[in-house]
Amino acid sequence: MSTRDLETKPVIGLEIHVQLATRTKLFCGCPLEFGAEPNSRVCPVCLGMPGVLPVMNRTAFELAVRAATALHCDIARFTKWDRKSYYYPDLPKNYQISQYDLPFSSDGYFDVPVGETTKRVRILRVHLEEDAGKNLHDNPAVTLVDLNRTGTPLLEIVTQPDIESADEAYAFCTELQKLVTYLGVSEANMQMGHMRFEPNINVHITRDGVVYKTPIVEVKNLNSFRSVRGAVMYEIERQIQDWLADPTYTLENRGKENRGWNDTREITEFQRSKEEAHDYRYFPEPDLVPVEISEAWLAELQADIPELPLDRQQRLQDEVELSAADAATIVGDRATADLFEAAIAAGGHGITLGKQFISFWLRRAKERNTSIAGLGIDAERLGELSRLTADGTINATAAARIAEHMLDSADTPMAIAQREGLIQVKDVGQMQVWVDEAFAANAKAVQDAVSNPKKQQRARGFLTGQVMKLSAGQADPKIVGELIDKKLAELAAG
């Protein structure tokens, strides 16, 4: 039987860990530093030495509440910490300080753009916990433990199973990255492992009016958007095929299982099942006091939340008339979007600026492995370039040349245009001289343009090019076109 005869509905939830952008760890003062020498960013507290006690990092808690607020979650006025017990060499206390039954936030939602529409995904809970260290298995004979990462603050975001496709899962993850960077909650640097994903996937299959559910599969520890999309896509298809091959392959019979993602082969592979999982023996952390949140503190924090990416994108589409795709690209990086709006405020021309951002500045930024904001060009100059282009002072070709100069000089676009002789000539008399000159020198082309219908278009273009050449690129192509048309019409009539 092929899948075409079935009605299938993928049911996907996500568990996402986001590393918070604090200077220090969650329960001690050790600095967070990627790539430091192993075990050089540790102290008795994060090493789990006898007698040490944790102290909560207030900034981490604030960032966490910021993120949960932006995800429209209810913020608990009373929240506590719990110990989650399991033995592993990278966990020096052999318990992780986390939040179990009273997380600081729950019941939110996140709107994610999917194609032309917006998908609302409900958030079950968001809580705060400490990260473990790393076991290094470089040498097969020994396991080395690096505890630099131990105690790093992590936000765990758990969604309801509202996601229905790999593309939606992908969109959720990328949009979340945008959100947390916007909020300053996380650097969300994927290379540094700041975001890790664990999708829960199963499929509801309807055949002959009966609904069958495949086992819920949790794919562990994905650390790229691409692997999220790949794993979800692979799982949906695999589960349907496995069920087709064996109708007892159902949630009822098999329960839940864990699988890992093989990035090279692009498949998921079976791991231990959830029934065999640990009894984590959660209990309230006696070394930390519960956190009580005051209304005033919360109100202050909420007032401080900036416009969210999706709202900003919509506003730019409405106010500046950018296309959805261009607006999304510009909004994708908060600093770039801030620069864009600052350039408009400095007198820039919106649509033209949008075009220049996408067609020119973005390309240059990518070549240099940075964002547009990272190019270091100030808003005033960006705005001026778009304004000069829009009002016809320079033409598009000149704008591109001026922009190149702007990358390595602090001069204004106007100064560059003057220095380089790129100001568009608007003197119609001068342009008429160039047109007449071009007509005189290219009799054959004039002949074709007037009387050869097959070659008319090409000949006209050739003449325009000749005029631009005579003007050294400074003639206004629009006026040149009008002058040529007028002269050709006279010749035809004449």
Added chain:
Amino acid sequence: MAALTDIRDAIRSRACSSREAVLACIEAIQACDPQLKAFVSYDGDRAIERAEEIDEQIEQGQPLGPLAGVPIAVKDNLCTSFGYTTCSSKMLEHFAAPYDAHVIQCLNAAGAVIIGKTNLDEFAMGSSTENSGLFQTKNPWDVSRVPGGSSGGSAAAVAARLVPAALGSDTGGSIRQPASFCGVTGLKPTYGRVSRYGLVAYGSSLDQIGPLAQDVRDAALLLGVIAGHDPRDSTSVQHDVPDYVAALDAPLTHVRIGVPAEYFGEGLDPEVRAAVEAALDVYRQRGAELVPVHLPHLAYAIACYYLIATAEASSNLARYDGVHYGYRSEKVTDYVDLYCASRQEGFGPEVRRRIMLGTFALSSGYYDAYYLKALKVRTLIRQDFEKAFEACDVIAGPVAPTPAFRLGEKASDPLSMYLADIYTISVNLAGLPGISIPCGRSADGLPIGLQLMGPHFGEAPLLRIAHEYQRETDWHTRTPPVCANGTKE
């Protein structure tokens, strides 16, 4: 060895030097400790060096801390950046802590000279110091008997006058019960009064560090040095530290002493009862009013305590796994094996028993019936005390049901050992301050203790009322037959 305050004053007035006081201590330890075995470690050279530093400061007229030059001992579950912090366990026998506990920093800042570290029941789990993974400490009043526990080393050392005072820790009675067995004064402060930073955790929500001393005045002096908020311990409370010593001389008017019937019921040794009742009489004669109070949930305190303390212990002691520090088994093949063998070999039987009990109590399916229920009972016990304190200033009763028992007497019966904590653990569950002061002797010549319990952060009045008893009696001045220095009976 004279009392803490006397030595402090003598050093301050240059009647003796810190070096002399420390040397006297070392001599006493050398003479007496081979028999008592109160100390896990002591470092005479280090102590003398430190004493000479203090003497130098005195010489130069520099400002002095409240314990300048005074020798002191600390329980070996308090982390020190010198020597080892063993917790009397094979697991940490060679563990050198990389930092000083908060109370150690307080002692250093006050100018005290830490002489050595005292024996305890392994990881403070026990009531006789027989569970020490290193060796047994003996009661100076009768070396065939236990000193109590778990701060048995500190109590024996103070009782035998090897040191003028010591620090202990109290999770279910571990300061008060050995103080009672050894005839010294021991105070468990309010939970949150003293920072636990650097105290190797047993039951985190119950543990509290406190002084063991010859009398209430010395205990008050020592408490004043170690009490106060510490940002490194989130459960330490920002509450003013009064001058506990000055408060001892405040006038005392109309004291109401609560007497809970539940503390005088079945299982209480008649000699202990008689001594405690005699002590209450002393108060009555001094004009105190004895008020009957009720603590109806006392019967559940032991069960409640052994669920909460062991649950927390099972988690607190998970870190001793042979991976990062401490004892590591040699004969292992993989990491699970490394955990199992290191913990099996590194921990003694009582520690293993409590870890298993606590692990069970927290297990999925049992949590609600055990741990969660214990937390509810704990709330009821706390409310019992709150209600009782509406009618009285302090509550009085025995510290332990019997005087010191014989070595080995209860070692094979952990349950009867647990029952010995009946009168002390409620105070830990309720987070209250409690003090044990000597109030008599059994026919066998063994000390008997009176326990006084106060409301949260009521240390000053509690000490004041305890001090009143010592003004009227001399039990606290008596010294045991095994005594290197001072008056023998």
